[in-house]
Amino acid sequence: MQAEIAFIEGGTVTSPQGFHAGAVAAGIKGSAGERPDLAVLFSQVPCVTAGLLTSNRIKSAPVLLCQERLKEGRRVVAVVANSGCANASTGDRGLADAVEMAALTAKAIGAEPEEVLVAGTGVIGRLLPMDRIGGGLQSISLSREGGHELARAIMTTDTFPKEAAVAVRSGDTRYTIGGVAKGSGMIHPNLATLLSFLTTDAAVDPAFLELALRRAAKVSFNMVSVDGDTSPSDTLLIMANGLTENPPIVDGTGPAEVFQDALNQVCIHLAKSIARDGEGATRLIEVTVNGAVSQADAVAAARTVVSSPLLKAAVYGCDPNWGRVVAAVGRSGAEVEEAMLDVSIGDILLLKAGSPEPLDNEGVVRILKGSEVPITVNLNLGTASATAWGCDLTEEYVVINSRYTT
């Protein structure tokens, strides 16, 4: 089928038609109230909505609220999100606060309380300052450009906002998919991830929307690791408002393939941004595992290598200590035969069929000094492949996380 997918310069979550957003500094991040920390994403038309929520057994109050409302299959008009406080591990009071936050938002935008979803990120185990949230919501003004404000308001230790949008031509239909995400610590998603909100003005069948989101997360957010810690707040939402007025896209069709491809591209873009901006990171690490006996093995090996603190520290120091790649592959649980194993950094082969090649030290160091470090492992046992993204481990990661609440 004839299709074209192009990234939109300056694209964001409000790039698709009919989506508005806005944010304020409500003072949740601290009494100074200088950094935006409360945002609303709003659709002029109620949206078919799908979500993937954290696999952590401890779920934040916003996650529990989303879980409940998504289960009911209700159309969604808005998402209210805050940073600075995750509203997690806060008991019944936390749950009541999340419900109240949705109600306050609904009142401000003229919707039903049940049409609003809630997301939060920040310190765990602290109650939301509800007075500040009430005040903040009254002063948010929504606009077509507000996606950029929202992207900043959900940042915690992120150093730059994560935004993307693609313009899609699928046969005669033109639509847009946009998204935002935040990192940048407690990042090791599993079935769901961090905070990320995606939007589209395409009409999409609800069942396919959820399927497409699940598939996209699998090759993007679920392949990112900053520190191996899965957050209780992970929330990935997609809202489709149908303003394009196309026949709803259903699974197993040409338009579905195009939609999936476009959605994957947006998600991979956002996921790589998260890895690149991992707490304290100076480099993006991309690990590709080929020749695995199964997809699960390829994923396990790629994620284990990209998560190894020893490898991450070596990349930071541009130390060509490739043995740490081998050690990580070996403990990943994937089927490995040492005598079959190849390892490359960039285009330099370091281990061939289990034996070390003469080390081109300078060449490897040159690759390690780049802003993106590609590492390839070939297990040479099968045909499955997977790619995972992560970042180097720096002193700054420790500094950031040794004084997060203080």
Added chain:
Amino acid sequence: MQAEIAFIEGGTVTSPQGFHAGAVAAGIKGSAGERPDLAVLFSQVPCVTAGLLTSNRIKSAPVLLCQERLKEGRRVVAVVANSGCANASTGDRGLADAVEMAALTAKAIGAEPEEVLVAGTGVIGRLLPMDRIGGGLQSISLSREGGHELARAIMTTDTFPKEAAVAVRSGDTRYTIGGVAKGSGMIHPNLATLLSFLTTDAAVDPAFLELALRRAAKVSFNMVSVDGDTSPSDTLLIMANGLTENPPIVDGTGPAEVFQDALNQVCIHLAKSIARDGEGATRLIEVTVNGAVSQADAVAAARTVVSSPLLKAAVYGCDPNWGRVVAAVGRSGAEVEEAMLDVSIGDILLLKAGSPEPLDNEGVVRILKGSEVPITVNLNLGTASATAWGCDLTEEYVVINSRYTT
């Protein structure tokens, strides 16, 4: 049964009768040859020996050699160990080098080559400098006090040697158990661990010796994590030379219970030393999980909490960010009900039945400033308990590991 177990001041792996050791600076760690890096542990009498070897699918050449020789059930006279080079991921040449290293040692001490085991730790993917090893072995002199030298020679980034011995009175029998271990990075043992050699002059039935070692590892080395990376070199050996001339200790008896208790104490002592001396560490973290529905759940939860880089960094910064304990418990895979969960740091209860208690900030910070930080989680779902040990995460960990081979 009447028993007494007492730690011996200055005790080490050569404290039991009939064990001798020695070490030299052979130049494996660098041409300077200032730090000891090659050691031999020797028993005057061939030993019943059991071992636990790495669960990493990539196994170092010394591990493969031990695996083979332990399988044959042969009595062992000596272990030769080096630091500075793991002889891992070195292909057939590496295996030949390990065999040669055992043969050279056998020649130097007058034993059969097959009676010698080999262990190595250090950089992965580099060949052993066999000329230096040959020269080094000729100049090692063995002595009853040599355990201390051996403990230093197997150190890599360790800042202090790990040694312990207990004197055991078990009914009318008196014997000694001694041991050494090394850390201090790539520490996340699973069925086996790092390098650790244990000795005893008790006579022990071979089947029980292996069982006892497995049980001891389970509550000691396997409950330690520095960085979540399991090494391809993990080797835990126990040698029993029987010089006490007691009736061999067999499973399911009173003397077996005493032996198990004493062995556990030595292993826990060494394991805690490894955690305390984790790369860059300033504090020991001890996590106890109570009230789990199964032992596996208790172990998973305790190990996940103690391994969380976010919690480790918070402890380093004395940041009372206890929400990270909750997040780690939640992703551990253990059965958790948020409304049942209690969390304490020291004796201060922070979360009770899933709801935060008023935060005694100063009190928690005071505990976090201690050299040992005890964290207790009660899942309140069952009766199983487990304790795990780890360390804080500091900038120094990153510095050490960003320039390990350079």
